[in-house]
Every structure is written in C-alpha cells, then in structure tokens.
Amino acid sequence: MAKEDKGITEQIRPVKAGELPSYEVAELPTPPPFGLKGILEVIGPGAIILGASIGSGEWLVGPAATVKYGVELIWITTVAAILQGLFNMEAIRYTLYTGEPIYSGFMRLKPGKFWGVFYTILGFFQIGWPGWALSAATALAAIALGRAPGKEDSGTVLFWGYITFFIVIITLAVGGKIEKTLEKVSWFFLFMIFAFLLAVNVLVAAPRAQLGETFLSLFKFGTIPPGADWALLGAFAAYSAAGGVINCAITNWFRDKGFGMGGVVGFIPGAVGGRRINLSPFGKIFRITPENLRKWNDWWKYATTDQGVVFVGGSLMGMFLTINMATALIPKGTEIGGWSVANFQAVELAKIGGKILWILTALNGFWILFSTQLSVSDGYIRQSTDALWVSDRVRKWCREDVRILYYALLAIFTLWGCIAINLAQPFILILIGANTAGLVFVIASIHIILVNRKLLPKELRPPLWREIGVLLCALFYGFFVAMLAGRQVGLW
Numbered sequence: 001m002a003k004e005d006k007g008i009t010e011q012i013r014p015v016k017a018g019e020l021p022s023y024e025v026a027e028l029p030t031p032p033p034f035g036l037k038g039i040l041e042v043i044g045p046g047a048i049i050l051g052a053s054i055g056s057g058e059w060l061v062g063p064a065a066t067v068k069y070g071v072e073l074i075w076i077t078t079v080a081a082i083l084q085g086l087f088n089m090e091a092i093r094y095t096l097y098t099g100e101p102i103y104s105g106f107m108r109l110k111p112g113k114f115w116g117v118f119y120t121i122l123g124f125f126q127i128g129w130p131g132w133a134l135s136a137a138t139a140l141a142a143i144a145l146g147r148a149p150g151k152e153d154s155g156t157v158l159f160w161g162y163i164t165f166f167i168v169i170i171t172l173a174v175g176g177k178i179e180k181t182l183e184k185v186s187w188f189f190l191f192m193i194f195a196f197l198l199a200v201n202v203l204v205a206a207p208r209a210q211l212g213e214t215f216l217s218l219f220k221f222g223t224i225p226p227g228a229d230w231a232l233l234g235a236f237a238a239y240s241a242a243g244g245v246i247n248c249a250i251t252n253w254f255r256d257k258g259f260g261m262g263g264v265v266g267f268i269p270g271a272v273g274g275r276r277i278n279l280s281p282f283g284k285i286f287r288i289t290p291e292n293l294r295k296w297n298d299w300w301k302y303a304t305t306d307q308g309v310v311f312v313g314g315s316l317m318g319m320f321l322t323i324n325m326a327t328a329l330i331p332k333g334t335e336i337g338g339w340s341v342a343n344f345q346a347v348e349l350a351k352i353g354g355k356i357l358w359i360l361t362a363l364n365g366f367w368i369l370f371s372t373q374l375s376v377s378d379g380y381i382r383q384s385t386d387a388l389w390v391s392d393r394v395r396k397w398c399r400e401d402v403r404i405l406y407y408a409l410l411a412i413f414t415l416w417g418c419i420a421i422n423l424a425q426p427f428i429l430i431l432i433g434a435n436t437a438g439l440v441f442v443i444a445s446i447h448i449i450l451v452n453r454k455l456l457p458k459e460l461r462p463p464l465w466r467e468i469g470v471l472l473c474a475l476f477y478g479f480f481v482a483m484l485a486g487r488q489v490g491l492w
Helices: 002-012 036-042 045-069 071-098 102-107 114-127 131-145 151-173 178-208 211-217 230-239 245-257 260-264 290-329 338-389 392-397 402-420 426-455 464-491
Strands: 015-017 020-025
Touching: 036 290, 045 071, 045 131, 045 178, 045 230, 045 245, 045 290, 045 338, 045 426, 071 102, 071 211, 071 230, 071 245, 071 260, 071 290, 071 426, 071 464, 102 114, 102 245, 102 338, 102 426, 114 245, 114 338, 114 426, 131 151, 131 338, 131 426, 151 178, 151 338, 151 402, 178 245, 178 290, 178 338, 211 290, 230 426, 230 464, 245 260, 245 338, 245 426, 290 338, 338 392, 338 402, 426 464
Parallel strands: none
Antiparallel strands: 015 020
C-alpha cells in the first residue's frame, strides 16, 4: 500500500522545466475517434492562420512580385508553404504536450522571460504596421468613390482604415471564446474568397492559356531574376503562407481550441458573451503511458490534417489562383503599389466584366485583407498577453481575469494602428512587416528545435528529418534576409 501511495505522489508531483515554474501533471483529454466526423469537429486553427496568410501574400505581395518579374517565381510559395507547415507542426508539438503556446516554451530557455520581451518587440515591428487595414480601406474607398483611389484620396482611404480597425475590435469582442469567433469568421471569408477566385480563374484567366504555365512554375525551383528587388522577394517568401510571429501564434489558437493538453489549461474568452475563465499561466503535462501515447497519436493526426490540408493546401491554392489571375490580366513589368494596391485587380477585371465585376473584385479584396488584419491583430495581442500572463504582478492587477489584459492590449494596439496608418502607403507597411517576418523565421526555427529537444520526453521528440526541415526553414529565410541586408549595406 505504501508503494502505491508513493507512486501516486510521484504521478502528481510537478515537473521542473527550465526558467519558468514547474509543469503540473494532469490527464491528457481523449480526442474524438479519428475520422471524417472527428476532423470536421476538431480542426479549425488552420482556417484562422490561412485567413491571415491569404491577404498580404496572396492578394498583394505575390501578384506584385510575379507581375513584375514573371510567374516563374511562384516556386517560392511551394517551398515556403512546405517549410512553414513543418515549422508550425513542430511548434504545435510542444503545445500538444504542455498546453502552453510556443512563446512560453521559448521563455523556459535561458535567459527566461527575456524571450517574451524579445518576440513581442519583433512582433511589433512585423504586425505593428497595419498595412492590411489600410489596404482593405483602399478597397472600401474605391467602392465609395466609384474608382481607384489616388494620392489625392488619401484622406478617404484613412477614414475607411479607421472604420476597418473599429470592425476588428467589435469582432474580437463578441463570443464566448475568441478563437471560436475567429474560426467562424475565417471559414466564412475563406468560402467567399475561394468561390470568387475559382470563378474568375475559370471564366477569365483560364481561357488565356496561363493556367498550365502557372501550375508548372510551382515546381520550377531556384529561378531568381537578375536585378531583383530583395525587399519584394523577401516579402514574397515570408508572406507565402503566413509569416513569422503569426506562425508562432498558431499554437495559441491550438491551445484555445483545446488540442491535446490545451483542453485543461483554459482559453481567452470574449468580452461580450464570454464568461470568466481561469487561464493557467503555466502548462500541464501528461504521464507517458501506452494509453496516453495512443491519444497523443490521434491528436497529432488531427493537427497534421488541420495544417497539411487547410493551411499548406489552402496557401498553395490561394497563391496559385491569385497569381494566375493577376499575371493573366496585368502586363509583365507593371509596378503594383501605391494607394490603389488592393484595387489593382479590380481595375483590370473591370475592363472585361464592367462595373459589376469591378465592385465584386474590390469587395473580395476587402474580405481578404480584413480577414488578415483580424487574424494578425488577435495573434499579436495573444502573443503579448501570454508573455505578460506569466507575471504574478500582472495577474494580480487583472484580478486573474485574462480578458482585462487582452482587451487593454487590444485598445493600445488599435490606438497605435490608427496613428501608424498615417505614416506610409499601404504596400510599404506590408513590406516592412513581411521582411521582419523573415527574420523571425530564422530565430524561431532554431528556438523551436531547442525547445523540443530540451523540454519534451524522448517518446515525443521529433525525428531527425523533421528537425532538418525546420533548420531548412531557418536557412531559406536567412538567405532572403542576408540578401536584403547586403543590398542595404551596399546602398549605405
């Protein structure tokens, strides 16, 4: 009997792990039986991150790069989507085991909480420039003006930018669980976006014999045009799929969805319709037993389906459709930018389908870019919230109600965003954020490998080939960062 008591004590004893307080030990929730019904019930975070990715990369940067240099560049999307998929899954691996977002894993490595500050600052330089809201506003301004906005219409564009931010706040405030609200909104936008893109490609772009060339270019690896704009190519690589801190934020959405041990640590509830939830500041882990390993494998299958099918597959399809449409309609060498960046495709389609198609295209541009601003705003606020939530002083100030911290940060972020949209044209803001995202990939890829090696039990650590894939992600984005840095040094 004494031996049994000792065993029970060992099972519930907290497990020390790095620079933050110990993990508690809890039971791993049982996932639904793996199958189509379970997949439809469980997956969802992939839709949120796809909603974030399809705006800046697929609607803006991808078409801008391939219209300027040629459709042959689309191979960058193929490599980026696969490497980002591996990056995401290895970050998710940590969350499935601990219920903590990957940022908490970073803070468990020396020098501890410094990493929370570090990634929050990097996240600000990537996402703190609200190019998506301003780009979405150009689409709304175009509909209001009845034409593509020019520099003289910057005031009108800024007005609609403020409206876009207001809608973001309202959306994130409603619902019992913010992640669930985002998921529903993302699925709706994705359905509307892909329906429109498929229709336009079939009716307009396909007859121009561009389809086969675009598809084959997905696999023509290594083509880089001479005299390339490395800021544009680096942005194309980073925002093909998601980008930087948003890829890391996928673990926050997985936690709140309840994947693996995320189901026992709590989530961030909405301000309107939500109830107070005790979000644990630190993770909970499970004992390694045959039964728990079986449940782990099922959770892993669901995560792989969510990321492989929805995120990677959706990113490739989204970039293929938008680039095929843009390069079929817009002459090669055209510079896409300025205040009319989100309306460029609409202008070209209006030449074929008239005013109705112009309005539908501008509206589709708004849907795409608004869904991106919505997802990235929540992703960054989540990152900052989790970085601060580990502090006893912060939790005491918030009276253990994570909503107070989340919405205070959202208010500050929105106020800054309303200031920042006055600082530059939308496409410039997008390029700044995208190239910062490339730097985040370089650092976070190495970090994820270290976290999984140091903090996960050997039964759950990734095989060598997956670690090599994440390392290749660091090298791939490191190349673009180095080329841009080299160009800037040369200019100086």
